[in-house]
Amino acid sequence: MTQTSVEDDRELLARAQAGDMSAFESLVGRHEEKVYGLALRMTRSEADAAEIAQDTFLSAYQHLSEFRGEAAFGSWVHRIAANNALMRLRRQKVVDIVSDELDGPEFTDRGSLAEAPESDWSKRADDKIIEDELGRAIQAATDALPEGYREVFLLKDVEGLSYEEISEMVGISIPAVKSRLHRARLALREAIDAFYKEV
């Protein structure tokens, strides 16, 4: 979001805090895509994502008077949505599988890469069919990550939350967040590399 957009948000927020419902609706309209997208990526359920978006903006409205604007409104609702999505996943008791099942590069006994990576991922990037197939391969690879790794990867690399925020939300240490992120990236890199080796 640009600086101008953040300033526009501040103006809308001030009006919403003064009771202007249309200003609040404008704020919702500016951030609903991002909130819904986060919720859908996290839960993989359109029904859950729609409910999370409702809960998130209702919660934001109910706490508008407490919001002092130290952070941007968009970051604030984004964090509320992430917390709501995580709580929903916890309620559904999504079972983690062991991380040993994560793919990653293979090494020789001397610690050298056993196989050279595909040399150029970008060479067919302008091909729409390849791009769509790659998108499906990435979605499948993300879905296949163990839940605790998938959450951390999405929150950090897709949603842009900080290590500190993720550590607090997920309830694990910052080194554990970093370790999960690295393993998830390696597994996804492996899946993309395998895709490019096949096309």
Place this chain on the structure above:
Amino acid sequence: MFNCKDSIDALLPFLDGEMSAEDEAHLREHLNGCPPCVEFVRSYRETSGLCRKALVKSMPPEVAGRLKAFLRNKIESK
């Protein structure tokens, strides 16, 4: 001197700029003589951006409409 495994294990702190000067020197020394690892670092860096692009989700207009109606109903009933 790092091998490929040491270098790949160190990628996250390296890209976050949180590596000790000594370890970073070891990593750079390895990368200077290992084209597969240079390729690996490039693709590791590229992974997040490709995933972000592939995982974009858009909100259907009817869902946005239901959200607005839900909020109006909840807020006006207070």
